Amino acid sequence: MNCxxxxxxxxxxxxxxxxxxxxxxxxxxxQKMHGVVCDQKDKSPIAFATVSLHQQRDTxxxxxxxxxxxxxxxxxxxxNGNYLxxxxxxxxxxxxLPIRLSEKNNFNLGTVPLREENFHMAEAVVVGERIKAxxxxxxxxxxxNKKIYNSSxxxxxxxxxxxxxxxxxxxxxxxxxxxxxxxxxxxKERDKQYLExxxxxxxxxxxxxxxxxxxxxxxxxxxIHVILKxxxxxxxxxxxxxxxxxxxxxxxxxxCGLNFNNKxxxxxxxxNGNLRYFDNTEENTKILNTxxxxxxxxxxxxxxxxxxKHNIHMGADYYLDSRNQFSLYAFLCPENQSFExxxxxxxxxxxxxxxxxxxARIEKNDYILSHYSMYYKHLFLRKGRExxxxxxxxRLRGEHSIWYENQENKELNGIKPQNQFVGFRMxxxxxxxxxxxxxxxxxxxxxxxxxxNSTDFNYQEDIxxxxxxxxxxxxxxxxxxxxxxxxxxxxxxxxxxxxxxSFLPNLQLTWQVSKKQxxxxxxxxxxxxxxxxxxxxxxxRIDPVSIKRGNPDxxxxxxxxxxxxxxxxxxxxxxxxxxxxxxxxDLIQNHAFINQEQLLENNIANLADRKEYGLKLxxxxxxxxxxxxxxxLKMYHRSDRPNPLARQLDISAKNSxxxxxxxxxxxNVTNELSASCTFQYISPTYDLQNRRYxxxxxxxxxxxxFKSGLKLGIxxxxxxxxxxxxxxxxxxxxxxxxxxxxxxxxxxxFVRLQASYQFKWGKQRAKIERQNRVxxxxxxxxx
Numbered sequence: 001m002n003c004x005x006x007x008x009x010x011x012x013x014x015x016x017x018x019x020x021x022x023x024x025x026x027x028x029x030x031q032k033m034h035g036v037v038c039d040q041k042d043k044s045p046i047a048f049a050t051v052s053l054h055q056q057r058d059t060x061x062x063x064x065x066x067x068x069x070x071x072x073x074x075x076x077x078x079x080n081g082n083y084l085x086x087x088x089x090x091x092x093x094x095x096x097l098p099i100r101l102s103e104k105n106n107f108n109l110g111t112v113p114l115r116e117e118n119f120h121m122a123e124a125v126v127v128g129e130r131i132k133a134x135x136x137x138x139x140x141x142x143x144x145n146k147k148i149y150n151s152s153x154x155x156x157x158x159x160x161x162x163x164x165x166x167x168x169x170x171x172x173x174x175x176x177x178x179x180x181x182x183x184x185x186x187x188k189e190r191d192k193q194y195l196e197x198x199x200x201x202x203x204x205x206x207x208x209x210x211x212x213x214x215x216x217x218x219x220x221x222x223x224i225h226v227i228l229k230x231x232x233x234x235x236x237x238x239x240x241x242x243x244x245x246x247x248x249x250x251x252x253x254x255x256c257g258l259n260f261n262n263k264x265x266x267x268x269x270x271x272n273g274n275l276r277y278f279d280n281t282e283e284n285t286k287i288l289n290t291x292x293x294x295x296x297x298x299x300x301x302x303x304x305x306x307x308x309k310h311n312i313h314m315g316a317d318y319y320l321d322s323r324n325q326f327s328l329y330a331f332l333c334p335e336n337q338s339f340e341x342x343x344x345x346x347x348x349x350x351x352x353x354x355x356x357x358x359x360a361r362i363e364k365n366d367y368i369l370s371h372y373s374m375y376y377k378h379l380f381l382r383k384g385r386e387x388x389x390x391x392x393x394x395r396l397r398g399e400h401s402i403w404y405e406n407q408e409n410k411e412l413n414g415i416k417p418q419n420q421f422v423g424f425r426m427x428x429x430x431x432x433x434x435x436x437x438x439x440x441x442x443x444x445x446x447x448x449x450x451x452x453n454s455t456d457f458n459y460q461e462d463i464x465x466x467x468x469x470x471x472x473x474x475x476x477x478x479x480x481x482x483x484x485x486x487x488x489x490x491x492x493x494x495x496x497x498x499x500x501x502s503f504l505p506n507l508q509l510t511w512q513v514s515k516k517q518x519x520x521x522x523x524x525x526x527x528x529x530x531x532x533x534x535x536x537x538x539x540x541r542i543d544p545v546s547i548k549r550g551n552p553d554x555x556x557x558x559x560x561x562x563x564x565x566x567x568x569x570x571x572x573x574x575x576x577x578x579x580x581x582x583x584x585x586d587l588i589q590n591h592a593f594i595n596q597e598q599l600l601e602n603n604i605a606n607l608a609d610r611k612e613y614g615l616k617l618x619x620x621x622x623x624x625x626x627x628x629x630x631x632x633l634k635m636y637h638r639s640d641r642p643n644p645l646a647r648q649l650d651i652s653a654k655n656s657x658x659x660x661x662x663x664x665x666x667x668n669v670t671n672e673l674s675a676s677c678t679f680q681y682i683s684p685t686y687d688l689q690n691r692r693y694x695x696x697x698x699x700x701x702x703x704x705x706f707k708s709g710l711k712l713g714i715x716x717x718x719x720x721x722x723x724x725x726x727x728x729x730x731x732x733x734x735x736x737x738x739x740x741x742x743x744x745x746x747x748x749x750f751v752r753l754q755a756s757y758q759f760k761w762g763k764q765r766a767k768i769e770r771q772n773r774v775x776x777x778x779x780x781x782x783x
Contacts, residue, residue, distance in 0.1 A: 031076075031078060031080075031101060031107060032074060032075060032076035032077070032078065032107070033074070033075050033078065033085075033099065033101070033107040033108075033109060034072070034073065034074040034075070034107075034108060034109065035072075035073060035108065035109030035110055035111065035112050036067075036070070036071045036072050036073075036110070036111050036112065037049040037051070037067045037071045037073065037087055037089070037112050037114060038071050038111055038112070038113055038114070039092075039113070039114065039116065040113035040114060040115045040116070041116065042671055043111075043113075044146070044671060045067070045069070045070050045071025045072075045707075046067060046071050046089050046092070046114060047067060047068065047069045047070075047071060048066050048067060048089070048229060048230070049066060049067040049071070049073070049087055049088065049089040049092075049114070050064065050066055050086075050087070050088050050089065051064060051065050051066065051067065051073045051075065051085065051086070051087050052064035052085075052086045053075055053078065053083055053084075053085055053086075053099075054083060054084040054085075054086060055083065055084075056081075056082040056083055056084050056098065057082075059084060062078075062083070063075060063078075066230070068232075068760065069201075069709065069758070069760060070707070078101060079101070080101045080102060081100075081101055082098070082099070082100050082101075083098075083099040083100075083101070084096055084097070084098060084099065085097040085098075085099050085109070087112055087114065089114060090143070091116060091145075092114040092115060092116055093114065093115045093116075095112060095114055097109070097112070133569075133574035133620050135518050135520075135567045135576075136207060137213075137471075137478070137480065137508065137510070138209045138210065138211045138212065138213060138508065138522070139207060139208045139209035139210050139211070139223075140207070140208050140567070140574075140576060140618075141205055141206070141207045141208075142162055142205060142206045142207075142208070142620070143204070143205045144158065144200075144203055144204060144205060144206070147628075147666070147668050147674060148161060148200075148666075149200050149201045149705075150668070150672065150673075150674040150703055150705045150711075151666050151674040151675075151676040151701065151703055152200035153199075153200055153240055153703075153711070153713065153754060153756050154195065154196050154197070154198060154199070154200055154240065154253070154255065155185075155194075155195035155196065155197075155198035155199075155200065155202075155203060155226060156171050156173065156192065156195050156196050157200055158200050158203055158206065158226075159173060159195070159206070159224065160664055160678045160699070161630060161664045161666070161676070161678070162206060162208060162630060162664075163618035163619060163620065163630045163631060163632035163662070163664075164176050164208060164210075164616075164618050164632045164634075164662070165208070165224065165662075166660075166662060166680050166682075167678075167680075168680075168697060168726070169251070169697065169717060169718075169724070169726065169744070170276070171192055171196060171253070171274070172192065173192050173195075173224070175208070175210070175221070175222040175224060176210070176221075176222065176616070176632075176634060176660065177634070177660050177682055178221040178222065180219065180220055180221050180528075181220055181221060181222045181223065181224060182212075182216060182217070182220050182222075182223045182224070183195065183223075183224050183226070184223060184224070184225040184226065185198075185225075185226045185228065186226075186227060186228055187225075188329075193272055193274075193309075193311040193333070194311075194313065195226065196253055196255060196272045196274075196311075197255040197256075197257055197270045197271065197272030197311065197313065198226075198228075198255075198257075199238035199240065199255075199257070199756065199758055201238075201758055202228050202229055202238075203226055203227070203228060203229070204227050204228060204229045205227045206224065206225065206226050206227070207223075207224075207225040207227070208222070208223075208224060208225075209222060209223035209224075209225065210222050210578075211508065211522040211524055211563065212524070213469055213480065213482050213506050213508070214439075214467040214468070214469045214482025214483060214484040214504070214505075214506045215427070215439055215441065215467055215469065215482070215484075217465075218465075218484055218486055218502065218504045218525075218526050218527045219526065219527055219528055219529060220526075221526075231259070231261050231266055232259075232261060232760055232761075233261050233262060233263065234260070234261065234760070234761040235258070235259070235260050235760070235761050236258075236259045236261075236758075236759065236760035236761070237256070237257055237258040237259060237758075237759055237760070238255070238256065238257050238756065238757065238758040238759070239255070239256045239756065239757050240253075240254065240255045240256070240754070240755070240756040241254050241754070241755055241756075242254065242752050242753065242754050242755075243752065243753040243754075243755075244752055245751045245752065245753065246747050246750070246751075247277075248278070248279070248746075248747060249277065249278040249279075249745075249746045249747060249750060250275060250276065250277040250278070251275075251276055251278070251717070251752065252273070252274075252275040252276075252752075253272065253273065253274055253275075254271075254272070254273050254275075255270070255271065255272040255273075256270065256271050256272075257269070257270035257271070258270070263319075264318065264319050265316065265317070265318055265319075266316065266317040266318075266319075267315075267316050268313075268314070268315050268316075269312075269313065269314045269315075270312075270313045271310070271311065271312055271313070272311045273308070273309060273310050273311070274307060274308070274309040274311075275307065275308050276305065276306070276307035276308075277304070277305070277306050277307075278304075278305055278744055278745070278746065279302075279303070279304055279305070279744070279745040280303055280305055280726075280742060280743060280744045280745065281300065281301060281302050281303070281742070281743050281745070282300070282301040282303075282740070282741070282742045282743075283298075283299070283300050283301075283739075283740070283741050284297075284298070284299045284300075284543070284738075284739070284740045285297070285298050285738070285739045285740075286298075286543075286545055286546060286600060286736065286737070286738045286739075287736065287737045287738075288545060288594060288598075288600055288735065288736050289594075289735040289736065290594055290598040290735070291598065292349065292598055293349050293350040294349070294350055294351075295347065295348075295349050295545060295598075296347065296348050296349075297345070297346070297347040297355075297543065297544065297545045297546075298345070298346045298347070299343065299344065299345045299346075299543055300343070300344045301339075301341065301342075301343050301344075301361065302341045302342050302344075303339040303340060303341035303361070303363075304339070304340050304341055305337075305338070305339050306336075306337070306338045306339075306340070307335075307336070307337045307338075308335070308336050309333060309334075309335040309336075310333065310334055310335075311331070311332075311333045312331070312332045312333070313329075313330075313331055314329070314330045314331075315327065315328060315329040315330065316328045322379075323378060323379040323380070323381075324376075324377070324378050324379075325375075325376070325377045326374075326375070326376050327373075327374070327375040327376075327377075328373070328374060328375075329371075329372070329373040329375070330370075330371070330372050330373075331369070331370065331371040331372075332368075332369070332370050333367075333368070333369040333370070334367070334368050335365070335366070335367045335368070335369070336364075336365070336366050337364070337365040337366075338362070338363065338364045338365070339361070339362070339363040339364075340361075340362050340363075341360075341361060342358060342359065342360055342361060343358070343359055343360075343361040343404065344357070344358045345357045345358075345543065345544070347544060347545065355544060359404050359405035360404070360405040361402070361403070361404055361405070362402070362403045363400075363401070363402045363403075364399075364400070364401050365398065365399075365400050366398055366399050366400075367396060367397070367398035367399075368396070368397050368398065369394075369395075369396050370394070370395050370396075371392065371393070371394045371395075372392070372393045373390065373391065373392045373393075374390075374391045375388070375389070375390050375391075376388070376389045377389075380430075382430070382431070383431070384429065384430065384431040384437065385429065385430040385431065386428070386429050386430075387426070387427070387428045387429075388426070388427045388428075389424075389425070389426050390423075390424070390425045390426075391423070391424050392421070392422070392423040392424075393420075393421070393422055393423075394419075394420070394421035394422075394423075395418075395419070395420050395421075396417065396418070396419040396420075397417075397418050397419075398416070398417050398418075399414070399415075399416045400414060400415050400416075400417070401414035401415075402414070414453060415451050415453050415454075416451060416452035416453045417449065417450070417451055417452075418449070418450050418451075418452055419447070419448070419449045419450075420447070420448050420449075421445065421446070421447045421448075422445070422446045422447075423443070423444065423445040423446075424443070424444050424445075425441065425442065425443040425444075426441055426442045426443075427439070427440075427441040428440050428441060432470075435472050435473055435474060436470065436471070436472040437470070437471050437472070438468065438469070438470050439467075439468070439469040439470075439471075439482075440466075440467065440468045440469075441466070441467055442464075442465070442466050443463075443464070443465045443466075444462075444463070444464045444465075445461075445462070445463050446461075446462050447459075447460070447461040447462070448460055448461075449461075449532050454538075456493075456538065457492070457493075457536060457538060458492065458493040459490075459491070459492050459493075459532045459535070459536075460489075460490065460491065460493075460497070461488070461489075461490040461532070462488065462489045462490070463486060463487070463488045463489075463490075464486070464487045464488075465484060465485065465486040465487070466484070466485050467482060467483065467484040467485070468482065468483055469481065469482030469483075469506070470482070476511060476512040476513070477509070477510070477511055477512075478508075478509070478510040478512070479508070479509050479510075480506075480507070480508040481505075481506070481507055481508075482505070482506040482507075483503065483504070483505050483506070484503075484504045484505075484506070485501070485502070485503050485504070486501070486502045486504065486527070487499070487500070487501050487502075488500055488502075488529065490529075491535075491552070492532075492535060492536065492537075492552055496552075498555075500555075500556065502527055502556070502558075504524075504525045504526060504527065505523070505524075505525055506522075506523070506524050506525070507521075507522070507523045507524075508520065508521070508522045508523075509521045509522075516568055516569040516570075517566070517567070517568045517569075518566075518567055518568075519564065519565070519566055520564070520565040520566075520567075521562075521563070521564055521565075522561075522562065522563050522565070523560075523561070523562045524560075524561050525558070525559065525560055525561075526558075526559045526561070527556050527557070527558055527559070528556060528557040528559065528588065529556045530551075530554035530555075530556070530588055530604075533550060534550050534551065534554060534588065534604050535550050535551065535552050535554060536549075536550040536552075537549060537550055537551070537552050538550070542602070545599060545600055546592075546599055546600035546601070546602060547595075547599055547600075547601055547602070548601075548602045548603075549601060549602070549603055550603075550604060551603060551604050551605055553605075554588060554604065554605070554606060555586055555606055556586070557584055557585065557586045557587050557588055557606065558584070558585045558586065559582060559583070559584045559585075560582065560583045560584075561580060561581070561582040561583075562580065562581055562582075563578055563579065563580035563581075564578065564579050564580075565577070565578040566578075571622075572622040573619060573620060573621045573622055574619060574620040575617075575618075575619045576616075576617070576618045576619065577615070577616070577617055578615070578616040578617075579613075579614075579615055579616075580613065580614055580615075580616070581611075581612070581613040582610075582611070582612045582613075583609075583610070583611055584609065584610040584611075584612075585609050586606040586609070586643070587606065587607065587608045587609065587610055587640070587687075588604060588605070588606055588607075589604070589605070589607045589608055589687045589688055589689070589690075590602065590603070590604050590687075590689070590690060590731075591603055591604070591605060591607060591646075591649060591651065591688065591689050591733070592689065592731060592733060592736060592738065593649055593733060593735075593736075594735050594736060600736055600738070605645055605646075606643065606645070607642060607643060607645060607646040607651065607688055608640040608641060608642055608643060608646060608687070608688055609640075609641050609643065610638060610639065610640050610641075611638070611639045611641075612636055612637065612638045612639070613636065613637060614634060614635055614636030614637065615634070615635050615636075616632075616633070616634045617631070617632070617633045617634075618630075618631070618632045618633075619631055619632075625668070626667060626668045626669075627665070627666070627667055627668075628665065628666050629663065629664070629665045630663070630664045630665075631661075631662070631663045632660070632661070632662040632663070633659065633660070633661050634659060634660040634661075635657075635658075635659045636657065636658060636659070637655070637656070637657045638654075638655070638656050638657070638658075638686070639653070639654075639655050640653060640654045640655075640656075640686075640687060640688055641653050642688060646688060649733075650733070650734045651688050651689060651733070652688075653688075654686055654687065654688050656685075656686040658682075658683040658684065658685060658686075659683050660681070660682045660683070661679075661680075661681050662678075662679065662680045662681070663678070663679050664676065664677070664678045664679075665677050665678075672704060672705045672706065673702075673703070673704050673705075674702075674703055674705075675700075675701070675702045675703075676700070676701050676703075677698065677699070677700045677701075678697075678698065678699045678700075679696065679697070679698045680696065680697045680698070681696035681697075682694060689731050689732065689733060690729055690730070690731045691729070691730045691731075692727075692728065692729050693725070693728050694725060694726060694727065694728065695718075695721075695724050695725040695726070697717075697718060697724075698717075698718060699715065699716070699717045699718070700715065700716050701713055701714065701715035701716070701754075702714050702715075703754075709757055709758040709759055710755070710756070710757050711754075711755070711756045711757070712753075712754070712755050713753075713754040713755075714751060714752070714753055714754065715751070715752050715754060716749065716750055716751045716752075717746075717750050718746065718750065721746075721748075722745060722746060722747070722748060723743050723744075723745055724743060724744045724745075724746065725741060725742070725743050726742055726743065726744055727740075727741075727742045728740065728741040728742065
């Protein structure tokens with residue numbers, strides 16, 4: 001028996017040795033090849049170029065990879081033989097190299113230059129030095145390039161260079177003047193904080209969807225979809241920091257991120273902060289004509305505003321195989337906001353002063369936001385067929401208080417909101433035949449909002465939605481027809497809860513005239529539901545002469561919109577022109593009146609029906625290789641007609657015209673040095689009783705990039721202007737007049753120094769996109 005075991009052990013050792021020798025011999029026959037991909041003209045490295053190895057006899061694919069940030073690529077474990085190496089990148093001519101591998105252990109291709117070319121796809125495409133734009137369903141796709149990266153630091157900076165996107169001093173994002181938009185990142189719903197923590201060089205392209213289809217919530221006006229570059233195997237990250245040059249005003253947005261990825265698991269975490277310290281003032285004048293006489297009231301707040309917010313993102317993506325993905329995501333954000341200074345009030349009746357007071361004032365807001373998400377996506381065997389499930393939980397807990405000098409009980413002016421949200425969604429996509437595709441899905445969201453300071457306030461909102469869309473293509477024509485149905489049940493505990501059913505159709509027709517030109521017709525029905533703060537009937541004292549109260553009888557406003565869009569590629573530039581007409585019923589607007597207590601009561605109601613028509617122009621213009629301009633212009637005319645309720649309040653019709661203008665320009669001084677400037681302005685807007693206006697925003701920056709991944713820059717916001725009006729409202733009625741204006745005070749030269757660094761190791765791999773739900777709805781306080 002022992003002899004048998006010894007012989008068996010010897011046989012195993014011998015077999016292992018033979019296998020080892022065979023493996024070493026096979027390894028000796030294999031080798032690796034490597035090289036660097038660069039631009040033929042300026043010799044700059046080309047990141048993320050596709051490199052594939054093919055058999056020379058039948059061009060069948062063997063393996064492939066992509067170049068890293070320095071243009072370097074490497075293909076290992078290749079046996080000796082004859083091959084074809086294919087190197088390609090968008091905007092460059094494809095390079096095919098014959099390769100013969102002999103007995104060498106390392107094959108160095110050296111530098112492989114690619115020649116730039118202009119090309120056109122099946123839809124309107126423009127290839128320019130600054131932006132490459134392509135017409136897609138419902139909107140436009142903008143491709144990023146190295147020169148855009150040089151003039152941007154974060155994802156928000158990228159958006160400022162796209163036509164129609166507005167970004168204010170607090171990094172709030174709007175599209176064509178509307179902030180009621182959705183922000184997607186690789187199909188996941190995100191917010192501005194997520195874009196701020198993204199390094200600009202992580203973004204591959206951005207899609208601007210101006211006419212959302214049935215898949216999207218009926219209440220939004222547009223979608224900004226940011227698509228990132230493919231994930232990399234290994235470790236990658238970035239750091240961004242700013243240094244203020246004046247302690248009087250501090251606007252800092254530090255960010256950092258870290259990502260680790262292997263073949264099955266992707267782990268990521270990131271942080272971005274928002275630190276704000278600056279002075280602002282708010283002035284308010286009211287003139288009331290009451291039965292007791294003419295009242296005049298004036299108040300002024302001179303405040304030092306301090307904000308700090310820390311956003312922490314964490315997540316994991318697990319790829320079971322090439323067709324199944326499971327993901328977890330978590331988000332935590334503590335926020336503190338304070339306004340400290342002095343309040344001045346003065347009032348008189350019929351010219352006799354009856355109020356004159358100056359006191360210290362402190363307002364504080366403390367919030368903690370958290371969000372947790374689970375996601376699963378499955379790709380079926382048939383190409384284009386997939387299904388995704390998304391479960392989310394969101395929670396906000398906070399405290400808001402206002403304290404005046406000599407006030408005994410500060411809780412009289414305090415609230416403690418607590419909001420909870422649970423959401424579930426399912427999306428299914430499948431081709432039908434060769435030219436048709438169907439999209440269908442379901443979404444449910446349950447929301448509860450309460451004030452821990454008051455048992456009288458508790459709000460519940462349940463919304464369930466289902467949608468289906470059918471799209472197809474025939475020759476040069478495309479068509480898409482969708483229908484979304486939404487059921488809502490909402491209300492406060494102090495009033496009657498209401499339920500409603502809405503059916504919202506969507507139609508789109510596209511005619512591809514040529515490779516450079518297309519026409520698109522779109523019809524969409526949408527809805528705007530009242531917010532919880534608009535519904536609350538609880539009166540809130542604003543000042544000694546006025547109060548604010550919501551309206552629990554509000555109903556949703558309905559909108560019908562048709563548009564005709566023309567887009568064209570003109571040389572290296574892209575131009576889009578749109579004409580539109582919209583009809584809105586039961587618009588929700590603010591109004592004011594003198595109540596029975598002789599106070600000015602600020603209320604809200606369904607007051608008007610609106611007709612609006614206008615023209616939009618957007619473009620991406622290229623002048624040579626060094627100058628790029630992206631202008632946007634919107635001109636419109638509105639006609640608001642009061643309904644019976646508005647006529648009872650002696651509110652008359654209102655006709656108004658206005659425009660929005662934005663322009664982003666950049667000059668590439670050298671291949672690594674770029675200067676940029678952004679300008680945004682919205683003319684005053686009107687409704688039945690109110691006029692709102694703002695100052696123009698303009699920002700300038702200068703950035704120097706280095707091949708090591710380091711970037712240094714300097715930026716200035718609204719230079720040469722000390723007082724900036726961020727919000728102003730004038731309101732008037734038969735028996736009152738009100739004017740409120742808020743201003744930020746900054747130095748004549750408001751300058752920040754900036755530095756960023758990006759590092760990465762590893763190769764790219766494909767990813768499965770998913771959608772995540774991040775809900776953040778809370779009432780804003782101050783600027």
